[in-house]
Structures are given as C-alpha cells and as structure tokens.
Amino acid sequence: MDLTELIFKTVFLIIIFAVTLVVAMYSTYGERKVAAFMQDRRGPNRAGPFGLLQPLADGLKMFMKEEIIPLTANRSLFIIGPSLAMTTALLTGVVIPWGGTLTIGGREFSLQVADLNIGILYVFAMVSIGVYGIMIGGWASNNKYALLGAIRAASQMISYELAMGMSIIALVLTTGSLSLHDIVSQQHGLHWNIFYQPLGFLIFLTCAFAETNRAPFDLPECETELIGGYHTEYSSMKLGFYLFAEYINMFISSAVIATLYFGGYNMPFIGSIGLSPNIVTLLGTAFFFIKIFGLIFLFMWIRWTLPRFRYDQLMNMGWKGLIPLAMFNIVATGIYYFFTELK
Amino acid sequence: MVFLFYFLSAIMIICALMVVFSKNPINNVIYLIVCFLAMAGHYILLNAQFLAVVHVIVYTGAIMVLFLFVIMLLNLNKAIILRKSTVTRVSAVITGGIFFLVLLAATRQTFEIHAKYPFASDFGLVSGIGKVLFNEFLLPFEISSILFISAMVGALMFGKKDV
Numbered sequence: 001m002d003l004t005e006l007i008f009k010t011v012f013l014i015i016i017f018a019v020t021l022v023v024a025m026y027s028t029y030g031e032r033k034v035a036a037f038m039q040d041r042r043g044p045n046r047a048g049p050f051g052l053l054q055p056l057a058d059g060l061k062m063f064m065k066e067e068i069i070p071l072t073a074n075r076s077l078f079i080i081g082p083s084l085a086m087t088t089a090l091l092t093g094v095v096i097p098w099g100g101t102l103t104i105g106g107r108e109f110s111l112q113v114a115d116l117n118i119g120i121l122y123v124f125a126m127v128s129i130g131v132y133g134i135m136i137g138g139w140a141s142n143n144k145y146a147l148l149g150a151i152r153a154a155s156q157m158i159s160y161e162l163a164m165g166m167s168i169i170a171l172v173l174t175t176g177s178l179s180l181h182d183i184v185s186q187q188h189g190l191h192w193n194i195f196y197q198p199l200g201f202l203i204f205l206t207c208a209f210a211e212t213n214r215a216p217f218d219l220p221e222c223e224t225e226l227i228g229g230y231h232t233e234y235s236s237m238k239l240g241f242y243l244f245a246e247y248i249n250m251f252i253s254s255a256v257i258a259t260l261y262f263g264g265y266n267m268p269f270i271g272s273i274g275l276s277p278n279i280v281t282l283l284g285t286a287f288f289f290i291k292i293f294g295l296i297f298l299f300m301w302i303r304w305t306l307p308r309f310r311y312d313q314l315m316n317m318g319w320k321g322l323i324p325l326a327m328f329n330i331v332a333t334g335i336y337y338f339f340t341e342l343k
Numbered sequence: 344m345v346f347l348f349y350f351l352s353a354i355m356i357i358c359a360l361m362v363v364f365s366k367n368p369i370n371n372v373i374y375l376i377v378c379f380l381a382m383a384g385h386y387i388l389l390n391a392q393f394l395a396v397v398h399v400i401v402y403t404g405a406i407m408v409l410f411l412f413v414i415m416l417l418n419l420n421k422a423i424i425l426r427k428s429t430v431t432r433v434s435a436v437i438t439g440g441i442f443f444l445v446l447l448a449a450t451r452q453t454f455e456i457h458a459k460y461p462f463a464s465d466f467g468l469v470s471g472i473g474k475v476l477f478n479e480f481l482l483p484f485e486i487s488s489i490l491f492i493s494a495m496v497g498a499l500m501f502g503k504k505d506v
Contacts, residue, residue: 128404
C-alpha cells in the first residue's frame, strides 16, 4: 500500500465516520417525525425550519447536563460501558462496500476501507462483542433494574446470534464467498439475494431487530418494567452514547442488510445508460443510501406499529421458532444446490 | 510487525497475570476477554484470519458472555479469597509444573515442524481450511462434531428436571 492509497483510505475512513454520525444523528429526528406521522401529531418543529436543528439541540442538551456517577457504582467500569457500546457500534462500517471503484488521476480507488476475506464473519464478531457495552454498564451501575436489563440483553443477544449465524450460513451457500465485496458484485443486475433467500432474509431481519435492541425486542430497556433498563443510572453524554450507539447500530445493520440481501450499491439497468464509470459509482453509492434509508424507515415503522414482546415469548420465538426455521433453510438450500449444481 | 507482536504479547501476559491475581470475579472475566482479543490479534499477525475471527465470535462473543452472565446472575460482587488445604496446593503446583513441561516439549518441536511447512499465502484463509478439513481430516472433523452433539444432548438432559 503506497502513500496515495493510504491518504485516500484515511480520508475515506474519516468520511465514513462523519457520515455514520450524521445519519445516526438525523435518525433521531427521523424517528420522532415518523412517530409523529403515525400518531397524527406534528413532531419536532420548533428548532430551525421543520425542526431540522432539533438533533443539534438535543446533543447540546446532553453535553450540558450534569454528570452523575452513583457512589455505589464501579467507577471505571461505569465509564467503560458506554465507551465500549459506541466503539463496537462504529467498528463495523469498515468492511461494508459503500460503492464501486472511483478513478482519480488514472488510479482506481475502491470505496471500501478493507475488503476482508472473512468480511461477513467480521461483522458477526463485532455484533457479538457489542453486548459487552450494555452488560458492563448495566452491572457497574449497581442497580437491580440496570442489572436485570443487562442480563436480559445478554441472554437475548446470545439467543438471536445463533439464528442470525445460521441464516448467514444459508446465504454463504448461495454466494460461495465470505467477502462482502464478492457478495455484492455477485448481485449485479437484479440478482438480489432476497429473491434467492427470502426465508433467510426474514430470519436475518428479525435477528437484526433483536441485536439492535429495537422494539418489539427492546426488553433490555423496557420502560414499563425496568425504568430505563441498563441505562437507568446514566446521565449526561454517557446516556447519550448509549442512545446514540443504538441509532448507529440501526444504520449499520440496515447497511449490512442492504449489502447482503438488496444488492448493495448495484443499481439495475445502470450499465445500459452509458454514463462515465465515476458517475455510475457515485449513483450506485447514492442508491445504496436510498436502500439504507428505506430499511431505517422499516425499523421505525415496526417500532411504532408492534407492541413489545413478553420476555418468555421472546425466548420461545428465538429458540423454538427462528432456529429450527434457519436450520430448515440451510438444509433446503444445501439440497437445492446439491441437485442443481452437481459437477 | 515485530512491534505489534511485542505489544500484543505484553497485553496478553499482563492480562493473563491479572486474571490470576485480581480478586474481583468481574474484573477477572474482563481481563480474560482482553487477553482473548490480543490472542486474536496474534492470529491475524500469523495470517490466520479465519481462526482469529472465529476465536472472537466463539470465545469472546459467546463463552465469555456466558461467564459474565453467570457471575452477574449469581451477583458474585465481593472479592473471594479461597482457602485450600496444603495437599490441594501442592498437587496444584505439581499439575501445573507437569503441564508446563508438556508445553515446553511442544514448543521445542516447533522449530523442526516449522521448516517442513513453508509459508503459503492462502494459509489460514477460509477456502484453504475448508479443503483441508473436508479432505485430509474429514473423519476427525465428523467425529468431533458428533462429540459436540452428544455434549449438547447431555446438557439438555441434565438441564431438564423431569425426564
């Protein structure tokens, strides 16, 4: 890797970082607007035109609030908790292919920070580490509601990780590669994986909801039972980090779903219009973001439509519903490819 | 690369020592998690990407979460000081010493083994491991999977109250 590429990668990394934060910030605005639309209200409309400055005002408020660390809490772990949640949420964006290749000054630059050979497993590893932020923070608060929230988070994530991994195995059987770049380039045209793996997509989507702690699976922070769940004792920007990490996770998991099942940056019929390659790449990236925003809207839509699960229902659905379905999906996919692609 | 190696090794050794010397169970588990992450870093330095990521998923992401889960559930908050009899202590030292000898013997052989297998660039990648597992080591691989299934069924049998 020479200097030009290093500089490009560094700049690109910073851009991704900034875009992730901005999208997550405006997801909070989007969520409130969507909620308002569904409940026939107006939503935030005081700060700036259409309330567009509301996320900035919220962020400022979070920073200005008094920071409280309970006397009985474990100080160091209490601080590590939200930092971990934020870090692991931001780490996943590295392997996602945000676009094709850009040609600048006769050189090709890929719009992906790292094309790992095991990209999809890397995503999975980051998801599985992500639970530590919640668990450590919840335990360090030394509050029984926070502890209950943390324990719920741990058991929920472990249960849904299994089904998620199995739906990925079926996907890997179809694509034959673990690299996200290969998976996207195979879906060129309209060969999106959702048409080949509809069941796997549904399982993956359900598990993504559970892994991001979004309603109807937001039991770790269930207000009606646990006050605030794992972040009951948190205040100021530490609370902000937890809430913000949830929105980053939502953005990143939408990006992963779009990459795996909706063809990533592939746009149907784009090759036949006859535009220059750079414009095609940029349009593809824009199209990728449209897909991501559609999925984020789906996340919000479901949150404001479905009521929360009961805890035993959640566990039953994970272990008795999704895992057998995912196993069936693997076997069915395997049998199909065994008989159609005998070589 | 050499700097990274020493850096990761230092983290690993310090964390491993802290696992032993720290008194609070939660801190023990967290040091062990950091130790495992550093070990994954070592795997990546050896070009074993697949092993590294599986190590993170299985050990750091699943087994240690369960450890932490159990400790939180039992709320083992206080530092515990174990009191063991002299016989237990002496036997523990002897067992540890014998295990150290075995490790030493294994390490000595690496210099001979290392020369026999030159470095290949696809070593440690998924396709290479898959081909080796399903050709050369198919039988041991299948047998170990049967072992896992029987362990799972056994755990279910123990967990159920009325069989």
